[in-house]
Amino acid sequence: MRQTLAQKILQRHTDQPITADGQIVQCRVSLVLANDITAPLAIKSIRGMGVKKVFDKDKVALVCDHFTPNKDIDSAEQVKVVRDFAREMDITHYYEGGNVGVEHAILPEYGLVGPGDIIVGADSHTCTYGGLGAFATGLGSTDVAAAMALGETWFKVPETIRVNFTGKLPEHVGGKDLILFTIGQTGVAGALYKALEFGGEVIDDLSVEARMTMANMAIEAGGKVGLFAADEKTLEYCRAHGRDGDEPIAADPGAAYWKEMTFDVSSFSPQIACPHLPDNVKPVEEVSDVRVDQVVLGSCTNGRISDLREAAAIIRGRKVAKGVRFIVIPASPGAYSMALDEGLLRIFLDAGAIISPPTCGPCLGGHMGILAGGERCLATTNRNFKGRMGSLKSEVYLANPAVAAATAVTGFITHPGKL
Amino acid sequence: MTFKGKTHVVGDHIDTDAIIPARFLVTADTAELGKNCFEGLEEGWVKRVTPGDILVAGENFGCGSSREHAPLAIIGAGMPVVLAKSYARIFYRNAFNMGLLLLELGDDIARIKDGDELEIDVAAGKIANLTSGETIGFNPVPKFMMDMLSGGGLVEYVKRKVEQ
Structure with a gap:
C-alpha cells in the first residue's frame, strides 16, 4: 500500500498491519507529555490505576508552563503535586523554573522529539511536533496516564487531507498566514478526526520553526495531527538540537488522500x-x-x-x-x-x-x-x-x-x- | 442503560473554554468544576440544571483544548449524557474515559428543542421525545468505547491490565 505520512508513522509503532484508514491500532509511544494543568489529573488517574511506576522514566515529560511562575496559591499547589510525582517516579524530563518554557517550544529545542516519533500529550497543541515529521496529538489526562503506565495507546488511523502550497510567498507572509488561511478554508470542524498533511514548493522552502507554527494549529481545524515530511532541513534542526540518527520520512507518491487542496500563495496578504x-x-x-x-x-x-x-x-x-x-x-x-x-x-x-x-x-x-x-x-x-x-x-x-x-x-x- | 430528563440546548462549536474557562482549572475536583460548568458561555449558566438533565449541542462540541476538566464539569453539574450533531475528537475520548456518555445524532439534533423531556434507551438505539412525541435514532456507539464505559472508564481498564 502506498502510505500517507500518518499511516507510515503509525505502522512503525504497531505490529498490527495497517490496511485501511479507520482501523483501530494499538501503538507504542516515543514520549508522553503533561503540563501543570493536566498532569495533576493524570497523576490522580495513575494512582487510581494502581500504577507504581511509569513505563520509562526517560520517556515522560512534565512541563509546568501554563500558570507559572505560579500565579496564585491554587496553581502553586498544582505544581507541587507534579513536582512531588516527578521526584517519586524519578522523571528525567521535569521542567520548572529556569529551564521551563512553553512545552511545545522547549521539547523540540531540548531534542526530545523528532521525525517518525509518536508523541501524545495532555495538551491539544501537542500536534506542534508534526512540523518535525512526528505523529503528535493531544489527548486527555487519563488517556495520557494510561500511556505513561503502559507505554502505548490506541488510535483510529485517520483519513488524510493533503494541502499543497505553490507559488512564492510575499514579504511579511509566513507559516502563520498559511495555516490561518487553511483553517479559513476548512472551517474549525473541517478536519475533524482527520490528519492534515502539508506539502508543495512553498513548504519545501519554509523554515522548520514556521512548519511547527503551522502544525501547531492543525487542532484549530479539528485535525488530529498536522504533518510535514522530514527533509534535510528537519534533520539539520534536529542535529543542531542535540539529536543524532534521525532519518528523513515522507508520504509515498500516489498515497490515497481523503481530499486534496492546492493554494497559490503568490498574492496572499497577512491573514x-x-x-x-x-x-x-x-x-x-x-x-x-x-x-x-x-x-x-x-x-x-x-x-x-x-x-x-x-x-x-x-x-x-x-x-x-x-x-x-x-x-x-x-x-x-x-x-x-x-x-x-x-x-x-x-x-x-x-x-x-x-x-x-x-x-x-x-x-x-x-x-x-x-x-x-x-x-x-x-x-x-x-x-x-x-x-x-x-x-x-x-x-x-x-x-x-x-x-x-x-x-x-x-x-x-x-x-x-x-x- | 436508560436516561430520562429535561434538555438544555447549546450551539455549534462550543469550545472547552466555554465549558470550563481556564481560570477554574486550579482544581481536579468534579463537584467543584461542576459549579462553574458553562461559565464561559454565560455567567451562572449552571443554575438551570437539575441533576439528571440532558445536554444537547450542535456541531463539533468540545472543540479546543484537551482539558479533561470539561467532561468532568458536565458530570459535576449533574448531566450524565450529551446529545450532539458531532464532537471534537479529544473531547470524545475524554468523555468516555471519564464515564460521560456521548451520543451522535447528526442532523436529527434539530428535532430536539430546549426544555424537551427525553427518554433515552441506549441499547435499543432510541430517543423518545416525550414533548414532541417523536422517536429519534442515533449513530451506534463503537463497541470499543461502550466496553470502556461499561467497564468503569479507562482507569478501571488499565487497573485490570496492570493487575494481570
Missing part, C-alpha cells in the same frame, strides 16, 4: 482570524481600521526565536502607540537567551514593550495580560474563542509576529508593509 473562532479569517486589509488595547507576541504558536526576530525587525527604532500594551513573551529560555544576545530585547524595551518570562500566560487567560470587558487584543497565539484571554466581553484577533509588531506601533491592526 487575521477575527473574533470569536479561528476560522473567521480575513486578509489584513479588511480589518485595518480595528483599534486594539493590547498586543501579545508569544505562545507555542509564535514565541520562537524566528518570531521574535521577525517582530523586532519591524519595531526597531519605533515606539509602541500610546495607550497600547505590547507584551513580549519569549516561549523558551533558549529563545529568551538568543533574543538577549542578539539585542532584540533591547529593541523591544526601547520601543516600550513589556517583556515576560516564558509562560503560556495570557494565551489561555491564565495571567500576564488578562483583558477587561470591552478590551481588544491582537495576539500571535492560536485561539480567539469568546473569553479566551479574559472577560467574556473582550475580543482577540490572531495574526503573525510582523503584524503584531506593526499593530503595536500604530494601535490599529496594521499591515507591516504600510509602516
Whole structure:
C-alpha cells in the first residue's frame, strides 16, 4: 500500500498491519507529555490505576508552563503535586523554573522529539511536533496516564487531507498566514478526526520553526495531527538540537488522500482570524481600521526565536502607540537567551514593550495580560474563542509576529508593509 | 442503560473554554468544576440544571483544548449524557474515559428543542421525545468505547491490565 505520512508513522509503532484508514491500532509511544494543568489529573488517574511506576522514566515529560511562575496559591499547589510525582517516579524530563518554557517550544529545542516519533500529550497543541515529521496529538489526562503506565495507546488511523502550497510567498507572509488561511478554508470542524498533511514548493522552502507554527494549529481545524515530511532541513534542526540518527520520512507518491487542496500563495496578504473562532479569517486589509488595547507576541504558536526576530525587525527604532500594551513573551529560555544576545530585547524595551518570562500566560487567560470587558487584543497565539484571554466581553484577533509588531506601533491592526 | 430528563440546548462549536474557562482549572475536583460548568458561555449558566438533565449541542462540541476538566464539569453539574450533531475528537475520548456518555445524532439534533423531556434507551438505539412525541435514532456507539464505559472508564481498564 502506498502510505500517507500518518499511516507510515503509525505502522512503525504497531505490529498490527495497517490496511485501511479507520482501523483501530494499538501503538507504542516515543514520549508522553503533561503540563501543570493536566498532569495533576493524570497523576490522580495513575494512582487510581494502581500504577507504581511509569513505563520509562526517560520517556515522560512534565512541563509546568501554563500558570507559572505560579500565579496564585491554587496553581502553586498544582505544581507541587507534579513536582512531588516527578521526584517519586524519578522523571528525567521535569521542567520548572529556569529551564521551563512553553512545552511545545522547549521539547523540540531540548531534542526530545523528532521525525517518525509518536508523541501524545495532555495538551491539544501537542500536534506542534508534526512540523518535525512526528505523529503528535493531544489527548486527555487519563488517556495520557494510561500511556505513561503502559507505554502505548490506541488510535483510529485517520483519513488524510493533503494541502499543497505553490507559488512564492510575499514579504511579511509566513507559516502563520498559511495555516490561518487553511483553517479559513476548512472551517474549525473541517478536519475533524482527520490528519492534515502539508506539502508543495512553498513548504519545501519554509523554515522548520514556521512548519511547527503551522502544525501547531492543525487542532484549530479539528485535525488530529498536522504533518510535514522530514527533509534535510528537519534533520539539520534536529542535529543542531542535540539529536543524532534521525532519518528523513515522507508520504509515498500516489498515497490515497481523503481530499486534496492546492493554494497559490503568490498574492496572499497577512491573514487575521477575527473574533470569536479561528476560522473567521480575513486578509489584513479588511480589518485595518480595528483599534486594539493590547498586543501579545508569544505562545507555542509564535514565541520562537524566528518570531521574535521577525517582530523586532519591524519595531526597531519605533515606539509602541500610546495607550497600547505590547507584551513580549519569549516561549523558551533558549529563545529568551538568543533574543538577549542578539539585542532584540533591547529593541523591544526601547520601543516600550513589556517583556515576560516564558509562560503560556495570557494565551489561555491564565495571567500576564488578562483583558477587561470591552478590551481588544491582537495576539500571535492560536485561539480567539469568546473569553479566551479574559472577560467574556473582550475580543482577540490572531495574526503573525510582523503584524503584531506593526499593530503595536500604530494601535490599529496594521499591515507591516504600510509602516 | 436508560436516561430520562429535561434538555438544555447549546450551539455549534462550543469550545472547552466555554465549558470550563481556564481560570477554574486550579482544581481536579468534579463537584467543584461542576459549579462553574458553562461559565464561559454565560455567567451562572449552571443554575438551570437539575441533576439528571440532558445536554444537547450542535456541531463539533468540545472543540479546543484537551482539558479533561470539561467532561468532568458536565458530570459535576449533574448531566450524565450529551446529545450532539458531532464532537471534537479529544473531547470524545475524554468523555468516555471519564464515564460521560456521548451520543451522535447528526442532523436529527434539530428535532430536539430546549426544555424537551427525553427518554433515552441506549441499547435499543432510541430517543423518545416525550414533548414532541417523536422517536429519534442515533449513530451506534463503537463497541470499543461502550466496553470502556461499561467497564468503569479507562482507569478501571488499565487497573485490570496492570493487575494481570
